[in-house]
Amino acid sequence: MPHQRPHRPTGAAGPAFDLSAWVAAPRPEAAPGIYRQGYRQIDPDRAEAGRVPTWPLLLRAVLNAVVGWFAYLYGTQLLTYVLVWFGGQTGIGPLAEPSESEAMLTLLVVNAVVLAVVIKVFGRMGRWPEVWRRYVAPLLSRTVTQEAPAADAEVAEAAARSADPWVVLRAGGAGVAAGRLDGEAVGDIDYVRIRQAWESAQADPVFVLAFVAQVAARGAAAFAHPSEVRELPGRDEQHDLLLRQVRLGTTQDVPKNPLTHRAAGFALDPAVLGTSLLAVGPAGTGKTARLARPVAEALCLQALAGTACAVVIGSAEADLGPDAWYDVVIAPGDPGSAYGLDLYGAARDPDEAAARLAEALLPDELTARAESARTALQQVVGPFHAAYGRYPGVRELRALLGGETEALGALAKALGTAGRLALYERDLAHRERQRGRADDPGALLADRLALLDRPAFEGAFATDGTGRPPFAMRVLDHPLRVRVKLPERGHPEAARMLSRLVVGQFVQAAGVREDRSLFAGLVVDDVSAALDAHTVRGLQRMRGANAGAVLLLRTLVDLPEALRAPLFGAVGCRMAFPGIAPWDGRLFSEAWGTHLVRETAVTHTPDTSGGLLRRAGRLGRKALSGTTAQTESVTTREVERLRWSPSDLAHALPAGHAVVSLTAVSGEQVPPLLVDLRD
Missing domain, CATH: 3.40.50.300 (P-loop containing nucleotide triphosphate hydrolases)
Known part of the structure; x- marks a missing residue:
C-alpha cells in the first residue's frame, strides 16, 4: 500500500486539510498493528494466487487453453459417436434415427456438456479465473467501458466520497454549532476534540446547550487544550487521530509475516x-x-x-x-x-513517598539493602511532614539522614510544638542510635543525596x-x-x-x-x-x-x-x-516460541529396480557418463521451528527494519512481524 503523507490543517505546512475526505476515509476493522485508514482487506485465496509470477501463470493458462481446445474438438466427436452407437444398439428412436431438429438439439447438448467439462477441468488447472481477475478484466475496463478496474474504483470512490463531518451534531439538535464549524478551518485535532466534547455532553441536555454556546462563541477553538495550542509545530508523522493510530512503517510481504499483515501499514x-x-x-x-x-x-x-x-x-x-x-x-x-x-511525586502518604525515593536512590548493586533504606527514609520523612506540613528538601533530608544533631534537634522541637512528638519519638530515637554505625543506611542515602545537592540543581527540587x-x-x-x-x-x-x-x-x-x-x-x-x-x-x-x-x-x-x-x-x-546481541535475541526467540512449518526432504538412492535389460542399460550409462542412475524420494512433513532464531535476529535483519510482536489490552495477539520502518 503506498505511503501517503497526512493531511494538514490550514495554516500548517503542506496542503490544506480536507476534513470531509478524512472523516469519510475507509477504516475497516483489522487486526492489531494494521494502519486502518485506507486499508483494504486481503482475500487469502487471491493473495496466494497472486504469488504466482506473471509469465508462468500466463503460459500455463495458454497451454491449458490449447489442450482444452483439442479436447473439446475430439470430445464432441467421441461423445456423438457413443450416443449414435448406443441408440443403434438399444433402438432408441431419437438416437438411432433422429430427425433434423432432434439431431441439432443432440449436437447442442453434446457441445454444451463437453465445453462445460473442458472449462471445469482445464480452467482450474490453468487458473483461468485468476488470469481474468488480474489481466483481462482490468484491460476490458480500460478499453471497452473506459471504467477504472475494481481495485482502483474502490480507491477512487473512497477518495471522492464527501460526507458531512458534523451530521451527528445536526441530528442531535446542535445545528447552530455545526453551521459555525462549517465556515471554519477545522483540523483533525479540532475535530476529535470537539467530537469528544459532544459525546460527553450527551449525558445531560444542559450540557448540550453549553456545548452549543461554546462552539458558537469560539468555533474550531472550542474546548481547546489549556495551552490553547491546536497543532504541533514540525509535525511530520502520519497519524489517524480518529483511531488514535501512528503509522511507523510497512509490514513486509514475506512468508514469516501473517498473510493479513503483509504489505499493510504498521501502526501503534x-x-x-x-x-x-x-x-x-x-x-x-x-x-x-x-x-x-x-x-x-x-x-x-x-x-x-x-x-x-x-x-x-x-x-x-x-x-x-x-x-x-x-x-x-x-x-x-x-x-x-x-x-x-x-x-516525592506529591504522594499523600509520607511512607509511600519515602519508599519510592529510597528505591530510586540506591544503586543496583545495593538493592539488597532496600528494606533498611526505606525504613531509614521513612523515619525522617514522616516526622518532618508531620512537623512542617511539607516534605523535606534535598539539603534538609541529607542532614537528617546523616544524623546531624542540629537538624534532628530542630525536628524534635518542631514536633513538640505541633503536639506530635510522642507519635514519632521512637523513629527519631532509632535514627539517633543508628548514627555512626557501619551499617547505617542513613549515611548511604545521605551520600547518594549529595549527588542531587549540587549548585547545578539549585531550586530544581525545592519543597518550600x-x-x-x-x-x-x-x-x-x-x-x-x-x-x-x-x-x-x-x-x-x-x-x-x-x-x-x-x-x-x-x-x-x-x-x-x-x-x-x-x-x-x-x-x-x-x-x-x-x-x-x-x-x-x-x-x-x-x-x-x-x-x-x-x-x-x-x-x-x-x-x-x-x-x-x-x-x-x-x-x-x-x-x-538490527544488530542485537545473540544473547538478547535468545530471550526474544524464547518469548516468541515456535510454529509449525511444512518441511520437504529429498532423498536420492541408487536405482536397483528392473530386470537384466534395465540393469545393463544403467551400467552402460555409468560407463559412458560417469554418473549413477538414482531414484528420488520426496518426504513432506510438519515440524516445529522457531519463529525467529537468535541468529536471525542478530545477523539477518536488514538496516531500517525491526521485528515486533504485539498484544492488545483485550488479549488479542499478533505474532512477530518484520516491519520496514523507513517506509
Missing part, C-alpha cells in the same frame, strides 16, 4: 501500547528516530485532542521533539528550566516554595504533555536516580488514578537505569488502568539479570532492532 495505538512495549537495539539503529519520537508525537497530539497525557523521558540531547511540543519541560541541571521536579514550581506525577488525569530532560552528560549518576524516580512515580500514579478516561503514555528513551522490581511489577498493573509505556534499551545486559525475564513477561509488545 493505545490498544496495544496499553500492554507496554520493550524495544531493544544498539545505538544508531533508529530506536529514537523511528519509534520513540513518533510515539511521543502521537501522544502529544492526542493530549491536544483531549484523549491522552504524555510523559517523555530522555537525555537532554535526545531528539524527542522540540520543547514547543510540551506543556512542562523539566531539565534539572539547566538554570533556564521553568519547572522543577517533586522528588523558594525554587522552581515542582511538577508532581499526580496530575496524570489531565491532558498534559511533559518532557523530562536528564543531565546524562554532566551528572550521569544523578540522571540515573532521576530516571528511576520519575518512571517509578509514573507507574505508581497511573495505577491509582481515579479518572482513567485519558490514556497515560510514558516514553523512556533509555530505560537501563530506570527499572527495579517494583516498577516491573507495576507495568503489568497498568494494563487495566488505561496506561502504557514504551521502553527503549540498548541491550538487556544493561539490566540486572534478575529483572530480564520478569520484564519480558511484564510487557505485551516486544521489538528487536
Whole structure:
C-alpha cells in the first residue's frame, strides 16, 4: 500500500486539510498493528494466487487453453459417436434415427456438456479465473467501458466520497454549532476534540446547550487544550487521530509475516501500547528516530485532542521533539528550566513517598539493602511532614539522614510544638542510635543525596516554595504533555536516580488514578537505569488502568539479570532492532516460541529396480557418463521451528527494519512481524 503523507490543517505546512475526505476515509476493522485508514482487506485465496509470477501463470493458462481446445474438438466427436452407437444398439428412436431438429438439439447438448467439462477441468488447472481477475478484466475496463478496474474504483470512490463531518451534531439538535464549524478551518485535532466534547455532553441536555454556546462563541477553538495550542509545530508523522493510530512503517510481504499483515501499514495505538512495549537495539539503529519520537508525537497530539497525557523521558540531547511540543519541560541541571521536579511525586502518604525515593536512590548493586533504606527514609520523612506540613528538601533530608544533631534537634522541637512528638519519638530515637554505625543506611542515602545537592540543581527540587514550581506525577488525569530532560552528560549518576524516580512515580500514579478516561503514555528513551522490581511489577498493573509505556534499551545486559525475564513477561509488545546481541535475541526467540512449518526432504538412492535389460542399460550409462542412475524420494512433513532464531535476529535483519510482536489490552495477539520502518 503506498505511503501517503497526512493531511494538514490550514495554516500548517503542506496542503490544506480536507476534513470531509478524512472523516469519510475507509477504516475497516483489522487486526492489531494494521494502519486502518485506507486499508483494504486481503482475500487469502487471491493473495496466494497472486504469488504466482506473471509469465508462468500466463503460459500455463495458454497451454491449458490449447489442450482444452483439442479436447473439446475430439470430445464432441467421441461423445456423438457413443450416443449414435448406443441408440443403434438399444433402438432408441431419437438416437438411432433422429430427425433434423432432434439431431441439432443432440449436437447442442453434446457441445454444451463437453465445453462445460473442458472449462471445469482445464480452467482450474490453468487458473483461468485468476488470469481474468488480474489481466483481462482490468484491460476490458480500460478499453471497452473506459471504467477504472475494481481495485482502483474502490480507491477512487473512497477518495471522492464527501460526507458531512458534523451530521451527528445536526441530528442531535446542535445545528447552530455545526453551521459555525462549517465556515471554519477545522483540523483533525479540532475535530476529535470537539467530537469528544459532544459525546460527553450527551449525558445531560444542559450540557448540550453549553456545548452549543461554546462552539458558537469560539468555533474550531472550542474546548481547546489549556495551552490553547491546536497543532504541533514540525509535525511530520502520519497519524489517524480518529483511531488514535501512528503509522511507523510497512509490514513486509514475506512468508514469516501473517498473510493479513503483509504489505499493510504498521501502526501503534493505545490498544496495544496499553500492554507496554520493550524495544531493544544498539545505538544508531533508529530506536529514537523511528519509534520513540513518533510515539511521543502521537501522544502529544492526542493530549491536544483531549484523549491522552504524555510523559517523555530522555537525555537532554535526545531528539524527542522540540520543547514547543510540551506543556512542562523539566531539565534539572539547566538554570533556564521553568519547572522543577517533586522528588516525592506529591504522594499523600509520607511512607509511600519515602519508599519510592529510597528505591530510586540506591544503586543496583545495593538493592539488597532496600528494606533498611526505606525504613531509614521513612523515619525522617514522616516526622518532618508531620512537623512542617511539607516534605523535606534535598539539603534538609541529607542532614537528617546523616544524623546531624542540629537538624534532628530542630525536628524534635518542631514536633513538640505541633503536639506530635510522642507519635514519632521512637523513629527519631532509632535514627539517633543508628548514627555512626557501619551499617547505617542513613549515611548511604545521605551520600547518594549529595549527588542531587549540587549548585547545578539549585531550586530544581525545592519543597518550600523558594525554587522552581515542582511538577508532581499526580496530575496524570489531565491532558498534559511533559518532557523530562536528564543531565546524562554532566551528572550521569544523578540522571540515573532521576530516571528511576520519575518512571517509578509514573507507574505508581497511573495505577491509582481515579479518572482513567485519558490514556497515560510514558516514553523512556533509555530505560537501563530506570527499572527495579517494583516498577516491573507495576507495568503489568497498568494494563487495566488505561496506561502504557514504551521502553527503549540498548541491550538487556544493561539490566540486572534478575529483572530480564520478569520484564519480558511484564510487557505485551516486544521489538528487536538490527544488530542485537545473540544473547538478547535468545530471550526474544524464547518469548516468541515456535510454529509449525511444512518441511520437504529429498532423498536420492541408487536405482536397483528392473530386470537384466534395465540393469545393463544403467551400467552402460555409468560407463559412458560417469554418473549413477538414482531414484528420488520426496518426504513432506510438519515440524516445529522457531519463529525467529537468535541468529536471525542478530545477523539477518536488514538496516531500517525491526521485528515486533504485539498484544492488545483485550488479549488479542499478533505474532512477530518484520516491519520496514523507513517506509
